[in-house]
Each structure stands twice: as C-alpha cells, then as structure tokens.
Amino acid sequence: MAPEKRFDRMEPYEEGKVQRMIIDLFQDNVCPWCRIGKAHLFRALAQYGGEPPEIRWRAFMLDPNVPKRGLPFMSTMTAKYGEQFSKEGMLGRVMEAGAATGLHFDFDKVEYMPNTRLSHRLIAIAPQEAKAGLVDALHRGYFEQGRNIGDPAVLLTIADECGLDGAELGRRLDKGEGESQIETDLAMARRAGISGVPFFIIGNKFALSGAQPPESFLKVFGRLAEQA
Known part of the structure; x- marks a missing residue:
C-alpha cells in the first residue's frame, strides 16, 4: 500500500446528511495498470458490500501532446522506454498481472497510441449509470481488440455497443460538451500532485496510487467506516 495521503475535502459535504462514499478515480484509457487497478477496486467493493459508492471518473492524460491522429504504438513506446518495452519486460508484467485479475491484454493488436482527450470527453457526457461499462468497453476495445479509441467513429461505435445513442453523443461532442469537465479533472490532478x-x-480523505490489490482498498474502507 502506498504511503497514506490525506486530502482536504475537495467538495463540501452537505451538513446534517449521511454521505455516500465517494471515490474519485483518475485514469487514462490507454493505461493498462488503470484497467487492472479498476478491476481490483471493483473486486474490493464486491467483498466489502454495503451501499455502492459514487464513483467519479476523472480524466488524466499520460501524454497530452500526442497528436489527434495518434502515433504508432510500438515504435513510440520503445523510443520512450527502450528494450524493456517488450513481452519479456514491461508488457509481460502487464499481461501477467492482468491474467491474475481475469483480464486479457493482446498488445500484438495495438497499432496506435491515440490522444485520449476525446474518449475522456465521451465518458464525461455519458449517463452516470453507463460510465463504468463504457470505460470497460474502451479498455477492452483498445487492449484486446486493438481498436483506435482516438478515432471519433470508433468511439461512437463503442458507445452504440454499450447501448448508448452514439449519434446523439457525437452531436454533443461536436458542440464541445465534456471539455470543461476534462479541464476540471486535469486541474484537480495538478492541485493534488498526481503524476x-x-x-x-x-x-475525500485517503489516497491510493497504482494498481493496488483489493486488500489495500478494503483497509481504507474500514478506516472510513471507523471514522464515520
């Protein structure tokens, strides 16, 4: 478990009301450890039981400078990390950790390193009850099927597959919806020192960094319950 870090309340509680647990989840849609960490969180929540928390999906961009057209995946990442970016190194560790959580990664199919801003905006404007499934579908589409989630047409097709109205979401994206939420999330990450x-x-009190195991989440849930 990462060293415990406390946060001042980022949003005020409403006095006199029992508050539902809130989890702010900062993630990027091309981050494999985000997919694994999310799976660990949901496994912990299933073990913990009780009222489901409110999960606020927060955008984070590992590389906001990736052009809208994207970059070639393997050559870009090899240039950044060197020879360790291979199935014998970094990719192998991801696949092993994913398999232990029941997740499949097929990096042979991943051709693009997309700019993820539009995919974050899509999550931002999706109905709250559909966000988790949409994030799952984006991760699955990218890491298992090699779909280019920087392509607007691909994103809207994935939305349709999730039972959403892709055409309507596309019109809203064209109007710029979701952009202010992404800026809010990125600014919040900077204030919190998230790198x-x-x-x-x-x-709004405790932080965990990285793809922590379910036990780490359960420990924090227990501490919150004690304080309540």
Missing part, C-alpha cells in the same frame, strides 16, 4: 495513474481518492 501517475491509476490514482484513487477515497471519501
């Missing part, structure tokens, strides 16, 4: 993801702020 990597996944990053979880739980109950």
